[in-house]
Amino acid sequence: MKESLSSSSSEADPAPPAGVARRLHERVSAMGSVAQASVPGAYAWAATVAPVAWSRGGGALAKVAALVALVALAAGWIGEPRWGSRARVASLWGFVMASAVTWSVAPAALAPLHIDAPHGLAGTLGWALFALALAAPSLEGNREPARVVDAEPLAARRRLARGDAPYLVGAAVIAAVMQLVGWRVAGVERALLVRFVALAAGLATIDAAASVAVARHARRGQVSMRARLRRSMAVLVLLGILLLGGLLFALRG
Amino acid sequence: MIQLPDALAISLVVGASCAFILGELALADAEDLRAIYWLAVGTACVRAAVHMGRPGAKT
Numbered sequence: 001m002k003e004s005l006s007s008s009s010s011e012a013d014p015a016p017p018a019g020v021a022r023r024l025h026e027r028v029s030a031m032g033s034v035a036q037a038s039v040p041g042a043y044a045w046a047a048t049v050a051p052v053a054w055s056r057g058g059g060a061l062a063k064v065a066a067l068v069a070l071v072a073l074a075a076g077w078i079g080e081p082r083w084g085s086r087a088r089v090a091s092l093w094g095f096v097m098a099s100a101v102t103w104s105v106a107p108a109a110l111a112p113l114h115i116d117a118p119h120g121l122a123g124t125l126g127w128a129l130f131a132l133a134l135a136a137p138s139l140e141g142n143r144e145p146a147r148v149v150d151a152e153p154l155a156a157r158r159r160l161a162r163g164d165a166p167y168l169v170g171a172a173v174i175a176a177v178m179q180l181v182g183w184r185v186a187g188v189e190r191a192l193l194v195r196f197v198a199l200a201a202g203l204a205t206i207d208a209a210a211s212v213a214v215a216r217h218a219r220r221g222q223v224s225m226r227a228r229l230r231r232s233m234a235v236l237v238l239l240g241i242l243l244l245g246g247l248l249f250a251l252r253g
Numbered sequence: 254m255i256q257l258p259d260a261l262a263i264s265l266v267v268g269a270s271c272a273f274i275l276g277e278l279a280l281a282d283a284e285d286l287r288a289i290y291w292l293a294v295g296t297a298c299v300r301a302a303v304h305m306g307r308p309g310a311k312t
Binding site: 167171174177178181182184185190193194197198201204205207208209211212215216225228229231232235236238239242243246 | 257258259262263266267269270273274276277278280281283290292293294295296297298299300301302303304305306307
């Protein structure tokens with residue numbers, strides 16, 4: 001049984017690349033997740049930590065903390081093959097905490113007036129890629145797949161249903177557009193509040209679009225348009241009151 | 254073929270996005286009352302879209 005399972009799983013796996021490409025693939029895969037994450041990590045460090053540490057207000061402590069962050073990242077790369085997940089966790093926390101110390105001892109360099117929009121977006125992208133690469137490395141080597149259930153092969157996840165992609169892509173574009181707003185706010189607290197609200201609004205938009213897309217595939221049963229309107233009546237009435245109130249307020253003003 | 258409730262739900266999501274962006278702009282301009290208003294409109298639109306699109310038992 002197991003032989004048949006292993007043979008079926010090996011048939012399902014994609015063929016490994018051949019020749020030089022295969023050796024390179026195996027070599028990069030053997031490096032581990034911290035090594036793969038160190039590239040976007042170094043980019044995030046260069047975009048958001050180093051400019052703060054070596055800015056006009058950055059003191060010696062900020063510079064030392066920034067260097068410690070870089071050393072923690074490199075130590076994770078070196079230590080992961082030997083100590084595994086312990087080195088990965090230590091590297092992650094060392095890098096993040098040392099970066100946080102740099103930002104906290106030189107907060108003036110983080111003021112929105114000192115960070116232009118492309119610079120801020122590049123830093124956000126770098127940290128997001130670092131987190132993604134560390135949590136889910138793109139190359140994991142040719143190791144045996146871990147089975148949760150030995151008895152039978154697990155069914156593959158469903159592919160994205162036809163017609164769902166425009167919903168998700170559209171929502172992602174809208175969420176990205178929301179991140180472009182409010183990069184020239186003067187106060188630190190308000191700038192952080194705008195970023196927080198933009199993030200929450202983007203997530204809410206993506207969640208709503210995904211819910212609407214998924215709901216199309218579920219069996220609607222006998223639920224009529226009238227029943228669905230009645231079900232969402234409370235929220236629609238609240239929305240109507242809000243829009244009417246806003247209109248009256250605008251006319252009055 | 255998009256059904257009418259789905260079209261309404263999509264319109265509500267788009268409306269919510271516009272309201273959220275207006276809320277962010279108001280927040281960036283330090284117009285807190287206007288920001289709260291648009292964020293509330295956006296939240297109501299999102300809730301209405303999810304309720305509208307969600308299949309379920311007959312009520």
